Amino acid sequence: MNKILLIIQREYLSRVKKKSFIVMTLLTPVIFAGFYGMMIYFSIQGIKGSSNKIAVVNANKTLTEKLISTNNATYTYVNKPLPQMKAELATSGYDYVLYLPDFSLDDPSGIQLLGKKQAGLTLNNKVADDVENAIRNQKLKQSGLAQKDLDNLKSSVDIDMKKIGDTGKEEDSSAGASTIIAYVGGILMFMFILLYGIQVMRGVIEEKTNRIIEVMISSVKPFQLMMGKIIGIALVGLTQFILWIVLTGIISTAVVKIYADKSMAQSAVSTALKKQNENKIIKEATEKSPIGNIQKSLANLDVTKIITLFLFFFLGGYLFYSALYAAIGSAVDSETETQQFMFPVMMPLLLGYTLSLSVVTNDPYGNMAFWLSMIPFTSPIAMMVRLPYGVPDWQLALSMALLILGFIGTVWVASRIYRVGILMYGKKTSFKEMIKWFTYKN
Amino acid sequence: MLSVNNIVKQYAEHRALDDVSLTVEQGKIFGLLGPNGAGKTSLIRIITQITAPDSGEVIFNGQRLNSNHIAQIGYLPEERGLYKKMEIGEQVLYLAKLKGLSTAEATKRVRYWFEKLEMGSWWNKKVEDLSKGMQQKVQFVATILHQPELIILDEPFSGFDPVNAEIIKNEILELNKQGATFIFSTHRMESVEELCDSIALIHRSKKILDGSVEEIKEKYRNNTYWLEYQGEYNTELPSDVFEVLQKDIRKGTTTLKVKIKEGQSANNMLAALLPVVNIQRLDEVIPTMNDIFIDQVKTKD
Numbered sequence: 188m189n190k191i192l193l194i195i196q197r198e199y200l201s202r203v204k205k206k207s208f209i210v211m212t213l214l215t216p217v218i219f220a221g222f223y224g225m226m227i228y229f230s231i232q233g234i235k236g237s238s239n240k241i242a243v244v245n246a247n248k249t250l251t252e253k254l255i256s257t258n259n260a261t262y263t264y265v266n267k268p269l270p271q272m273k274a275e276l277a278t279s280g281y282d283y284v285l286y287l288p289d290f291s292l293d294d295p296s297g298i299q300l301l302g303k304k305q306a307g308l309t310l311n312n313k314v315a316d317d318v319e320n321a322i323r324n325q326k327l328k329q330s331g332l333a334q335k336d337l338d339n340l341k342s343s344v345d346i347d348m349k350k351i352g353d354t355g356k357e358e359d360s361s362a363g364a365s366t367i368i369a370y371v372g373g374i375l376m377f378m379f380i381l382l383y384g385i386q387v388m389r390g391v392i393e394e395k396t397n398r399i400i401e402v403m404i405s406s407v408k409p410f411q412l413m414m415g416k417i418i419g420i421a422l423v424g425l426t427q428f429i430l431w432i433v434l435t436g437i438i439s440t441a442v443v444k445i446y447a448d449k450s451m452a453q454s455a456v457s458t459a460l461k462k463q464n465e466n467k468i469i470k471e472a473t474e475k476s477p478i479g480n481i482q483k484s485l486a487n488l489d490v491t492k493i494i495t496l497f498l499f500f501f502l503g504g505y506l507f508y509s510a511l512y513a514a515i516g517s518a519v520d521s522e523t524e525t526q527q528f529m530f531p532v533m534m535p536l537l538l539g540y541t542l543s544l545s546v547v548t549n550d551p552y553g554n555m556a557f558w559l560s561m562i563p564f565t566s567p568i569a570m571m572v573r574l575p576y577g578v579p580d581w582q583l584a585l586s587m588a589l590l591i592l593g594f595i596g597t598v599w600v601a602s603r604i605y606r607v608g609i610l611m612y613g614k615k616t617s618f619k620e621m622i623k624w625f626t627y628k629n
Numbered sequence: 630m631l632s633v634n635n636i637v638k639q640y641a642e643h644r645a646l647d648d649v650s651l652t653v654e655q656g657k658i659f660g661l662l663g664p665n666g667a668g669k670t671s672l673i674r675i676i677t678q679i680t681a682p683d684s685g686e687v688i689f690n691g692q693r694l695n696s697n698h699i700a701q702i703g704y705l706p707e708e709r710g711l712y713k714k715m716e717i718g719e720q721v722l723y724l725a726k727l728k729g730l731s732t733a734e735a736t737k738r739v740r741y742w743f744e745k746l747e748m749g750s751w752w753n754k755k756v757e758d759l760s761k762g763m764q765q766k767v768q769f770v771a772t773i774l775h776q777p778e779l780i781i782l783d784e785p786f787s788g789f790d791p792v793n794a795e796i797i798k799n800e801i802l803e804l805n806k807q808g809a810t811f812i813f814s815t816h817r818m819e820s821v822e823e824l825c826d827s828i829a830l831i832h833r834s835k836k837i838l839d840g841s842v843e844e845i846k847e848k849y850r851n852n853t854y855w856l857e858y859q860g861e862y863n864t865e866l867p868s869d870v871f872e873v874l875q876k877d878i879r880k881g882t883t884t885l886k887v888k889i890k891e892g893q894s895a896n897n898m899l900a901a902l903l904p905v906v907n908i909q910r911l912d913e914v915i916p917t918m919n920d921i922f923i924d925q926v927k928t929k930d
Binding site: 399403 | 771
């Protein structure tokens, strides 16, 4: 037992001390946090938009209802003819001139938006909406509605999605959030199993090509060496994962705080009203935007449960596959020879990955999703993808039990191939040969 | 201290060891000889518990070989290898700890040996930065660090320059004096004659010869002598005392290789020659291990 610990220690430390590990571990959360910050930034910017100053030249005699200014567009009515405005636009401080000709309210045509630069599609739609609103309001007033009736007509509809849990309790949910979590979980799981599984294989090949294996095997049992390597690398994976979560958390909080501070500083110079307004915008932006929605749902998803299960399925899936990778590593003399064996091991993982991200995300409760999340070859990824949509406890338990049985099985098979393979040199190994090794008596 | 009894090891289509038995005595240097592919490495792998025999047993210090003996055996394989990216000091420590040494004890001994073999400055170097000979030295230290009772060296001198080979040889002799038993596996006979007390010769999976080096040499002396003299003697004349195998005359000096016939002795030959010629040299031709090795391998083929 003590020897296994020594091996785990070496495998762990030799990897954690590597520069590439440190760089990857530190850089990835920065990239994550960068994305996160950008998403928040753009969602707020998108709502606030850039403010456009629009001079309205109203040549219409029937349209008396004024266009209502919003943050994106401030309308100022000017009492100048269009040609003069056109000529003065460059020096007037306005960005655009909106020309409302004398159209009939039933057929508004000939409206022009003239600017120093081409107006974007968003602004175009916005102005069109505002004009339409003004016309509608005018028409409604003409048909006898008072201003207060108009205000009454406004309503804002927000659908709150709730899922009824097993206990009948309502849970907030968001299909968007679940899908994102499912994708991130599935991709991370696939990446981790593949990356760390291949590290196990490389480690085994390294020991074989360096010819240190014979020295090692004269001190420890092949099984101890294999398990020590697998567990040591698993701990490297866990370390990296946990550091990512912690660092991403710290950096994201910092980014959000810096951004909030910046908006506070900006608003400090403005009036109290504007400040209130601005804060409301940010609050609204974060609440109304998809990001805000997702943040809300994130808070409702049981993050601890997801992370715990991620760790379990990562460990299970990793043990399941890394044992197979160890067996492959033991059977070859160099990495270039691994191709023929990699394919059958990669196939189920890749299949699980693609099916999980397509079929399972579309129908997380279907038959396909169920079986993919039960079979140990695909269950770590499929289960991660299903998890945010909710999985009955008995299915989780069954899947976990099957995964444990699965990796005990692969470790057993792999250790029998490994003990023979590591001492074989110079022979091209075939699957037939590996089966023969498996049946050797010790 | 070690006896190997009727070991059989069968690989798929190939019998690597066929009923091999041998005994290694405490405190001796034992040579395991044989051409490439004879089964030496298979036998060593069984003694080091890397593989298990199909039948037969190995007795170590009176006990059937088991995993408790791992710490008492040191093994330097023919194919040397270390972790390339690992620092030397750390690496040797690791290997020593795997043999059961505590960290403190292992550190002390690594420092001692690094000092002794002038490797002190290598501690933080990586294996890939060392020359092949330096790596061999590191591995030698790793092999003996846990003070094993039995040290098995597979082709110990390959890869060493003569200076370092001499250093290692002296270390081996010193360890031997302190009580360590050695098994050498080699096909290079010079080192055998210098170092080994006894040998076993393995050929085609079978042991074909074993015993102490003196005994074997004694057994293979065949009454052949080098004889040098000045003067005239007709070697064409038939003699019942000796037979001339080889003749060479240079500047009046005749050199003969002669074989003394059954029941005769060198004295009888001299008695016959003394009246006629002026004897300058008489040497017994003692077969080298190399001769015996080649002779044995050839006769069995």
